[in-house]
Amino acid sequence: MSLLCVSVDHHRADLELLEHIERRADDLTARLTDPAFATGAVVVATCNRFEAYLDSPVLDRDAVLRSLAEAAELPAERFADASAVHAGSEVPEHLFAVAGGLESAVVGEGEIAGQVRRALDRARTAGTVTTELERLFQRATGVSKAIKHRTGIQSKGRSLVRLALRMAESRIGDWRGTRIVLVGTGAYAGASLAALRARGAERIGVYSPSGRAQQFAASHGVRAIPHEALELELERADLVIACSHAQDPLLDRERFARTVAPSRAPFCHALAGGAVSNADRPRPRLLIDLGVPRNIDPASATVPGVELLDLETVAKHAPIAELSAEAEAREIVADAAAEFAADRAELDAVPALVTLRGHVHGILEDEIARSGDPDVAAALRHFAGRLMHQPTVRVRQLGRAGRAPEARAAVEALFGPGE
Structure with a gap:
């Protein structure tokens, strides 16, 4: 079977043309779902997009465009100019990007994911879904969820957290084993916790200067850190994320200086007869300060083993393309499309x-x-x-x-x- 997608959307068509096609969506759908035209078809039709996903042993691109132009009552040349045609391995990548909101007029909008799911439901009811199209659209739903949960592209606050964690990834070897202290219980704390879990983090404790840690921990399934245990937790932590609304710094340089711990012994320590010492190698700790005003005293960065990322640092890197939510989402799309192609080839x-x-x-x-x-x-x-x-x-x-x-x-x- 061969996959083909014909897409008419806001990238190539003006509003007048999109409205014209929308009014004739039923005629276009009827043409596409004719068994003589294609073995299977799923149509995604919205106010700013008309897309036909076709599955058939033989699909002639030009013949498909001419037939759709006729059904839309448009000159063939005009319809072709307004259409983008994706074939073969291009189809999964395009659909995954569409379902993730990356091709929408407002990048990241979540409504399109539901529209894609309903398009599949309608095709099932009409009996026009082939096994290949079912697999394709099911995978698109999974990709859409991955984009939503891993990038937080629909939330400005989540994007800020995501940028900080993306910058932290080069310092974090294994998120699952990383010991994390989360300071704060507000919206940023919730977004931080979701972003951390999306990366596989499990060893997370929350501290609240206002005493709300227990309530937050109970509702989010993490450990609460009492006031008297904070310094011990800071000593053991690999990563500290501070996002409280406190007006003054909660964590000063002296607190981090008191909690410096030696780095773990290297694997060869015992074999070397104890000759290798870590006394002068403090265990690294990464601090991420998302507070406004600051939650962490900037002087803390001078403590041995401490590296500090604050909002100013994150903001400087925000314009970098590879750190943007859209860039990360497109990486997810590309990986998913490659995996889909490999699965299909295996069949x-x-x-x-x-x-x-x-x-x-x-x-x-x-x-x-x-x-x-x-x-x-x-x-x-x-x-x-x-x-x-x-x-x-x-x-x-x-x-x-x-x-x-x-x-x-x-x-x-x-x-x-x-x-």
Whole structure:
């Protein structure tokens, strides 16, 4: 099957043309869902977009555009000029970007995700969804959720937190094992906690100078840090994020100086007979200050082992493209599209696996029938399973690499009809 998407949206068409197409959306949809036109079709139609996703063994781009122009009662040239056509591997990447709000007039708007889901529901009801289109649109829903939860593209506050954490990623080796102290219980704290969990962080404690830590912790499933335990937590922390509304700095230089801890011993410490010392190597701590006014005294950056990122530092980096929410979202889209293509290519290797398994299992059943011994049968099945494991893995790998024809040719040469 071949995938094709014809898209008419605000990028290429003016409002007048979009309104004209919207009024004829039913006629366009009827044309697309004709079995003689395509095996399967899903139509995403909104106030500023009309997109047709088609699945068919053979799709002629020019013929599709001419037919849609006719249904829309538009000159073929005008419809073609207003259309963007995506084919093959371009289709998943485009749909994933659309579902994530990256192609919307307002980048990041969340309404389009629901519109994409409803388009699939309508196509299911009409019976025009093929297996390939079902997989495509199901994956688009997952990508949309990943963009929403991992980038926070729909929230300015979340974007600020996300930028800070993106800058922190080069200093954090393993989010799951990172010990984190979160200072504050307001909106920024909630956004920070969500962004941290999206990255896999688990060891999170929350401290509140106003005494609301217990309530926040109970409602968010994290540990509350009492006042008397704060310095011990700061000593053990790898990352401190401060986002309180306090008017004066909550954490001063002296507090961080008192809580300096030695770096962990290297792996070779015992083998070196204790010759390697960490006494002069303080354990690194990263501080992120999102407070306005500041929550952390800037002088804290002079404490050995401490690195401080404050709002000023984050703001300086905000214009960098690779740190923007949209750039991060597009990375998610590109990765998901590549994975979808690999999964699809792997399916092309299925006929080779069927041939291989058919050959092996045919011999297996003959031998089991001849033995008549249940113990021998169990042993033979176990042996066949072990024998088939590596060839099965290898054939799938060849499929994902786009080399399914090679796998099919090799299997047929060895075990095919001409054996």
